[in-house]
Amino acid sequence: MYKLVILLCMLLVPAFADQKKDDQIYDNVKRRLAGDPDIKGGALEVVVADGVVTVKGIVRTDRAKIKTDRVVGKVKGVTKVVNELKVSPTGN
DSSP states (O other), X not given: OHHHHHHHHHHHHHHHHHHHHHHHHHHHHHHHHHHOTTTOOTTOEEEEETTEEEEEEEESOHHHHHXXXXXXXXXXXXXXXXXXXXXXXXXX
């Protein structure tokens, strides 16, 4: 029984560590997007899975869409950025 508990712990600990890392990346990405004056990304949807960040939503300019890749890519732990943003000058 003891060996089974040890084995389960060895299998689960890395999964929790990865989730914690993704949660930290999520927090940092959201903070940077919301604080950027060009992106104004507080309302953007951000999904993080194993360091891959997907950003969805609407921005007002092409500049904001392009800049998102750079801003998100500089966050520690991000391995890839998937930019699914749409540009709508009216925000709709």
